[in-house]
Amino acid sequence: MKHVKTLNKATLKESAKHGGCGECQTSCQSACKTSCTVANQKCERV
């Protein structure tokens, strides 16, 4: 494409099919103790 660079595909849709195993860390434990950020967490299956 000339006008668009697509950086990633439909990752969320894909993850809906296989996700939800619950083995990942709870989000408050990495560094934040007063805010909630989930998107920077790791998936345990990757």
Next chain:
Amino acid sequence: MIHKFKQLDLNIVLDVYSGSVHVVDDAFYDMLSYINEPFDEKNINKEEIFARLQENYTSEEITEAYNEMVSLYNEGLLFSEDTYAEIAKNWHKKSVVKALCLHVAHDCNLRCKYCFADTGEFHGHRGIMSAEVGKKAIDFVIENSGSRRNIEIDYFGGEPLMNFGVVKEITEYAKEQGKLHDKNFRFTITTNGLLLNDEVKEYVNANMSNIVLSLDGTKETNDRVRYRVDKSGSYDTIVPKFIDLANSRNQMDYYTRGTFTAYNLDFAKDVLHLADLGFKQTSVEPVVAPYSEDYALRKEHIPQVFAEYDKLAEEYIKRRREGRGFNFFHFMVDLDQGPCVIKRLSGCGSGHEYLAVTPEGDIYPCHQFVGNEKFKMGNVFEGKLDESMKSMFENSNVYTKEKCRDCFAKFYCSGGCPANAYNFNEDINKPYELACEFERKRVECAIAIEAIKMLEDLD
């Protein structure tokens, strides 16, 4: 739903429900201003759009951009519709407890001005967790974790190193019990660093998967709010210890974690100071405090906070390009993998998957709720939880929060912190709006940074 924004000299389009991110040129970006959702080519007045864009772009450019837009839509990468609402509606989550925040010391050797833990007391009295309570908490999580194998134990306070002997005892007990019950315990600890020494370092490095080191930035910033009982600042004592500890962990698996307040709205300099000290893993977060406090962040601070995030994002990428990058927790996002959408819509897990335990063994939905008697959910010695409260947290998700419905960032913050929501709006489903404002800005910065890293193949 799409969200388009400009950051770091890029035009970025986020397709919220597919998670796809596009970097686009001006013609494409401007064209999107004239497209309504839900996308339907039949409803698009092409002539009008072309007429509006012709002032700045050639017919060929407009046609190409238009065709590319339709093609992305057809591929499911633009104007994607919400397919998760049904998942959320049929939400009958049967969660297990997978993480505990152990308040091993409701006492602290600092008197930080903004402490949500009431300088360690959590609005109760000073207290130290016994090994007996800690071990009971380990038994509790084993019993309540079902088939979940990975279990996280977070040592928190107050200041957990004030009770380090018990931390070690609990850790050893958990490791032993983990082997017996096929559970993989992972430990983290949050400390102000005053009591760090070689013995602690050695034990922490051998046993803890993460350590959070509390430091706010420059000496001036830090010591203004993080001081001892005698008001002396902590910076000079802790910084050499933190540098040593971070290096001993090869600059991995730790965070220096600070708080910014209305006193240092120019917090980008504090983050950069941490990086200049050599720390590669940093996190500096906005204070959460009642508006009555003079250090509290308020709505009128938003423009300045945004400008600081912009400034930080620019310097962040500049340092990456120069090969001296560092990580800033809130600018980290994984566009390729990251957590699944189920995780993203279900939130932090407080109150059902993640619980806090006080020195007395009382259980609360998370560390932020400790001290609010209304939220006491049980005690590790009783071994059971208040099921109705557990359900309230379990059933809360992005789709039970009205304010999240039209927010582009909802799958990045998962609806925000329930404790903040409750403390400001008396309802865990009504997010604390100032935090939402900051979150949205950080998500834009994070996506733009990731885009540059991918486009320029930076580390």
